[in-house]
Amino acid sequence: MTVKILSAALIARFVDIVGAAHAILRPxxxxxYLREWxxxxxxxxxxxxxxxxTDEVSRILALAHAERVGVVPQAxxxxxxGGQIPSAAGDEIILSVERMRAVRDVDAAxxxxxxxxxxxxxxxxAAAEAVGMMFPLSLASEGSARIGGVLATNAGGTGVLAYxxxxxxxxxxxxxxxxxxxxQGLRRLKKDNTGYDLRDLLIGSEGTLGVITAAxxxxxxxxxxxxxxxxxxxxSEDALALFRRIxxxxxxxxxxxxxxxxGVQDFALxxxxxxxxxxxxxxxxxxxIEFSSGCADGxxxxxxxxxxxxxxxxxxxxxxxxxxxxxQARDFWKLRESFSEAQKxxxxxxxxxxxxxxxxxxxxxxxAGRIVxxxxxxxRPVPFxxxxxxxxxxxxxxxxxxxxxxFLAFWETMSEAVHALVTDMDGSISAEHGIGQxxxxxxxxxxxxxxxxxxxxxxxxxDPRGIxxxxxxx
Amino acid sequence: MTVKILSAALIARFVDIVGAAHAILRPxxxxxYLREWxxxxxxxxxxxxxxxxTDEVSRILALAHAERVGVVPQAxxxxxxGGQIPSAAGDEIILSVERMRAVRDVDAAxxxxxxxxxxxxxxxxAAAEAVGMMFPLSLASEGSARIGGVLATNAGGTGVLAYxxxxxxxxxxxxxxxxxxxxQGLRRLKKDNTGYDLRDLLIGSEGTLGVITAAxxxxxxxxxxxxxxxxxxxxSEDALALFRRIxxxxxxxxxxxxxxxxGVQDFALxxxxxxxxxxxxxxxxxxxIEFSSGCADGxxxxxxxxxxxxxxxxxxxxxxxxxxxxxQARDFWKLRESFSEAQKxxxxxxxxxxxxxxxxxxxxxxxAGRIVxxxxxxxRPVPFxxxxxxxxxxxxxxxxxxxxxxFLAFWETMSEAVHALVTDMDGSISAEHGIGQxxxxxxxxxxxxxxxxxxxxxxxxxDPRGIxxxxxxx
Numbered sequence: 001m002t003v004k005i006l007s008a009a010l011i012a013r014f015v016d017i018v019g020a021a022h023a024i025l026r027p028x029x030x031x032x033y034l035r036e037w038x039x040x041x042x043x044x045x046x047x048x049x050x051x052x053x054t055d056e057v058s059r060i061l062a063l064a065h066a067e068r069v070g071v072v073p074q075a076x077x078x079x080x081x082g083g084q085i086p087s088a089a090g091d092e093i094i095l096s097v098e099r100m101r102a103v104r105d106v107d108a109a110x111x112x113x114x115x116x117x118x119x120x121x122x123x124x125x126a127a128a129e130a131v132g133m134m135f136p137l138s139l140a141s142e143g144s145a146r147i148g149g150v151l152a153t154n155a156g157g158t159g160v161l162a163y164x165x166x167x168x169x170x171x172x173x174x175x176x177x178x179x180x181x182x183x184q185g186l187r188r189l190k191k192d193n194t195g196y197d198l199r200d201l202l203i204g205s206e207g208t209l210g211v212i213t214a215a216x217x218x219x220x221x222x223x224x225x226x227x228x229x230x231x232x233x234x235x236s237e238d239a240l241a242l243f244r245r246i247x248x249x250x251x252x253x254x255x256x257x258x259x260x261x262x263g264v265q266d267f268a269l270x271x272x273x274x275x276x277x278x279x280x281x282x283x284x285x286x287x288x289i290e291f292s293s294g295c296a297d298g299x300x301x302x303x304x305x306x307x308x309x310x311x312x313x314x315x316x317x318x319x320x321x322x323x324x325x326x327x328q329a330r331d332f333w334k335l336r337e338s339f340s341e342a343q344k345x346x347x348x349x350x351x352x353x354x355x356x357x358x359x360x361x362x363x364x365x366x367x368a369g370r371i372v373x374x375x376x377x378x379x380r381p382v383p384f385x386x387x388x389x390x391x392x393x394x395x396x397x398x399x400x401x402x403x404x405x406x407f408l409a410f411w412e413t414m415s416e417a418v419h420a421l422v423t424d425m426d427g428s429i430s431a432e433h434g435i436g437q438x439x440x441x442x443x444x445x446x447x448x449x450x451x452x453x454x455x456x457x458x459x460x461x462x463d464p465r466g467i468x469x470x471x472x473x474x
Numbered sequence: 475m476t477v478k479i480l481s482a483a484l485i486a487r488f489v490d491i492v493g494a495a496h497a498i499l500r501p502x503x504x505x506x507y508l509r510e511w512x513x514x515x516x517x518x519x520x521x522x523x524x525x526x527x528t529d530e531v532s533r534i535l536a537l538a539h540a541e542r543v544g545v546v547p548q549a550x551x552x553x554x555x556g557g558q559i560p561s562a563a564g565d566e567i568i569l570s571v572e573r574m575r576a577v578r579d580v581d582a583a584x585x586x587x588x589x590x591x592x593x594x595x596x597x598x599x600a601a602a603e604a605v606g607m608m609f610p611l612s613l614a615s616e617g618s619a620r621i622g623g624v625l626a627t628n629a630g631g632t633g634v635l636a637y638x639x640x641x642x643x644x645x646x647x648x649x650x651x652x653x654x655x656x657x658q659g660l661r662r663l664k665k666d667n668t669g670y671d672l673r674d675l676l677i678g679s680e681g682t683l684g685v686i687t688a689a690x691x692x693x694x695x696x697x698x699x700x701x702x703x704x705x706x707x708x709x710s711e712d713a714l715a716l717f718r719r720i721x722x723x724x725x726x727x728x729x730x731x732x733x734x735x736x737g738v739q740d741f742a743l744x745x746x747x748x749x750x751x752x753x754x755x756x757x758x759x760x761x762x763i764e765f766s767s768g769c770a771d772g773x774x775x776x777x778x779x780x781x782x783x784x785x786x787x788x789x790x791x792x793x794x795x796x797x798x799x800x801x802q803a804r805d806f807w808k809l810r811e812s813f814s815e816a817q818k819x820x821x822x823x824x825x826x827x828x829x830x831x832x833x834x835x836x837x838x839x840x841x842a843g844r845i846v847x848x849x850x851x852x853x854r855p856v857p858f859x860x861x862x863x864x865x866x867x868x869x870x871x872x873x874x875x876x877x878x879x880x881f882l883a884f885w886e887t888m889s890e891a892v893h894a895l896v897t898d899m900d901g902s903i904s905a906e907h908g909i910g911q912x913x914x915x916x917x918x919x920x921x922x923x924x925x926x927x928x929x930x931x932x933x934x935x936x937d938p939r940g941i942x943x944x945x946x947x948x
Contacts, residue, residue, distance in 0.1 A: 107831070110831045112831070160664070162726075181927075182924065183925060183928065187902070189830075189831065189900075189905070190634070190829070190832070190864055191639065191860070191865045191902065191905040192902035192904075192905060193628050193630075193906055193908045194902055194903060194909060194913075194921070195678075195909060195917060195921065195947060195948075196675060196678070196683070196928075197641070197671075197674045197675055197678055197679075198929070200671045200674035200675070201670060201671055204670070204671055205670055209670070221721060224723075247585075248695045252726035355666060356663075358585075358664070359581065359583040390664055391664070426661065426662065426663075427663065428665065428666035429668060430666075430667050430668050431663070431667060432665055432667055433667065439668075443668055447668070448658055450655045450658070451658075451659065454651070454670075454936065455670045455672070458670055458932060458935055458936075459670075460935065461934060461935035462928065462932075473669060
């Protein structure tokens with residue numbers, strides 16, 4: 001693609017579409033849009049446009065297409081792979097959907113609702129709760145993450161085990177194509193076999209095939225009863241055995257099976273705010289287990305207690321505690337959600353967001369540990385994540401006392417080695433965070449030429465001038 | 475696209491790829507491949523090729539691409555919209571995957587298995603059952619339908635309410651592209667956000683974007699306990715009220731909510747083989763409800779009994795019977811599965827496979843009934859289907875005593891009117907059967923120009939010469 005440096009006259013035409021009040025030209029006011037929260041990616045832009053309607057998004061893209069200007073869509077700016085950050089060249093405009101915050105329609109009887117791209121995930125959850133239902137997608141950043149980004153990256157989180165990714169909770173989309181045409185696909189149907197699955201093509205395409213402006217989402221009934229426990233485990237193999245056992249008995253009643261290492265819990269206790277250890281003493285591994293039941297009585301808790309007692313009798317579980325109150329359950333989750341942030345206290349951290357077949361997680365942890373030690377002796381793997389989905393955030397903290405920058409210099413080498421292992425194990429180098437800028441080269445290494453060619457052909461078909469989120473994914 | 479009549483020399487080159495023993499040239503031996511079971515579509519072909527491997531499929535498509543020959547992929551030939559039938563011009567070859575029947579790998583611990591495109595749905599179910607798990611996709615034609623076609627059409631069936639369509643049970647694909655390149659996408663991951671969702675793009679594309687040769691599928695734990703009931707209802711509104719109530723209380727424990735009219739049950743009793751009425755007397759509507767539970771005890775049955783008693787006390791349910799044995803439950807299902815076939819006994823039938831938002835089903839039934847009467851006075855709507863998915867098979871039998879051909883002459887007029895209503899109600903003109911040949915024009919009427927253009931751009935990108943299943947979908 002060819003991008004030209006924007007003239008003042010052209011910038012003015014973009015500004016006219018949204019109005020001066022909603023265009024940010026001054027660099028000091030742009031800072032919040034140019035920087036990813038871990039400061040790993042920083043870009044530049046001549047203007048941040050904040051359209052208030054799908055029509056304005058359409059006019060922005062029509063102009064960008066005509067003038068061959070790169071457009072970087074941005075929602076909550078909580079992405080972890082730089083997908084929402086423009087290049088440092090300063091020739092791409094940012095299209096922020098943050099002003100498009102309408103909850104257009106809530107159909108409690110139909111179990112669906114329509115929200116615009118700028119609605120935060122927390123507000124979407126609240127809209128469902130307001131009618132006694134639940135929108136089960138949940139992430140640590142849900143207070144800031146916005147639906148447009150959540151869908152563009154097919155976000156995952158802690159509810160995937162029972163309810164699926166963002167993809168599985170989306171019935172229809174409204175999106176603006178590269179040339180400004182509006183695709184009106186806001187369907188609310190559970191079954192619709194009329195042509196190609198454009199919805200799932202756009203979901204997870206990270207703003208490179210179109211700009212999602214609204215979505216029709218599924219709500220689910222709120223579980224009447226819930227039980228939450230944290231268990232201590234001697235070996236990751238025990239986590240697998242416990243997961244299998246519970247999955248078979250509880251089926252879809254098992255709504256979460258999170259997993260973490262002693263190391264990351266120690267960081268959370270040392271550097272996290274207001275978190276405490278659910279279980280006394282030190283154990284190599286922990287899991288958070290959540291059961292849901294359609295019955296308001298203590299069935300979920302009774303079932304969970306029985307399972308954990310049996311697992312303990314069989315030596316699978318070292319110790320376990322079941323939350324006796326909603327507050328205690330929230331505390332368990334608060335600990336789990338604190339890990340990403342808390343790691344900062346332990347210095348530099350090299351992060352991986354991988355998945356492997358669930359049954360191979362123990363093997364992965366063992367092999368990855370050896371690789372990390374080879375790359376940087378003394379580095380401390382502190383894995384945690386969504387065990388039941390096979391998704392491990394395989395994060396590695398720097399050796400004690402090492403210089404942070406010196407450790408981070410190992411990032412490429414370590415990631416390449418870990419990703420090679422993942423690929424060898426038929427896993428994914430990005431289970432839920434996406435590709436963005438961070439994993440473009442890794443993607444080419446991990447995928448076959450045929451798959452990359454298929455993606456490029458589709459990109460060419462839907463964005464022939466390559467103006468949508470240039471330099472991302474492909 | 476340009477297709478030329480095939481020369482004997484070119485046909486011979488195709489035959490060489492699979493070997494003479496696996497190429498069918500004689501028209502009398504081709505009959506089973508040229509005709510859809512309702513005899514609505516009949517085509518011609520110079521040769522039916524029956525490759526035994528992905529490599530042979532690849533070589534067939536590479537040659538077809540080079541020579542610009544149309545290829546019609548076919549699996550079990552159970553499709554209902556003519557997608558698997560070649561044109562009558564006789565210039566398209568049939569590629570049957572029926573010989574590719576390997577169950578490549580079953581990973582019970584991981585809850586996944588890999589099957590080739592020629593494996594029947596029943597054999598796929600058996601492969602899962604052999605390791606104590608379940609493949610929950612179920613259709614009336616499961617004994618003949620094959621995985622390649624099941625995925626190419628994103629088949630639905632009776633398990634969708636709890637387990638989703640074919641799409642939701644598929645983790646990865648192996649497919650051959652239009653030019654013979656093989657896409658190796660047989661992943662088994664629950665989470666994988668690495669680039670565009672090519673899997674879901676191919677699923678449901680009806681063989682127009684690639685030929686699926688194998689799939690990695692999900693297995694689920696077999697429910698330990700199950701309860702099945704048939705209920706009699708006075709009004710379709712009561713079915714909606716009952717469904718809402720059960721969905722809220724049972725959540726994912728509700729694994730089926732089927733629905734049918736008195737009329738179609740009367741046909742089944744009159745013309746079906748070995749079916750009987752579950753409930754005495756005549757009632758306007760019936761529903762089949764299936765509950766599943768992770769507990770082997772009578773919990774599912776107890777819960778269902780309690781729900782139905784309460785619904786009966788509230789006047790929602792006229793009568794109900796809960797299966798007291800596995801055999802009785804199977805009899806309920808046998809009745810439900812007999813409807814399509816049984817209708818033949820009542821003469822001509824005009825069929826629709828539609829979906830609307832679940833909450834609007836009663837409104838749809840009322841409005842559609844008036845439309846049918848306007849188009850053909852005395853015609854008998856006998857709707858049935860998957861109420862919980864909003865998917866109604868809105869079939870209409872001919873007026874008593876009318877000439878069959880005369881009635882079928884109303885097909886286009888009646889379908890256009892019914893589809894216009896569906897579109898007006900934000901529904902789908904093909905909930906689970908797909909587009910094929912039957913609904914190509916209807917698709918253009920039902921979709922926006924933008925959506926059709928997007929589909930055409932993708933088709934052009936992945937099959938620039940238009941050799942894959944020409945004249946289908948688009």
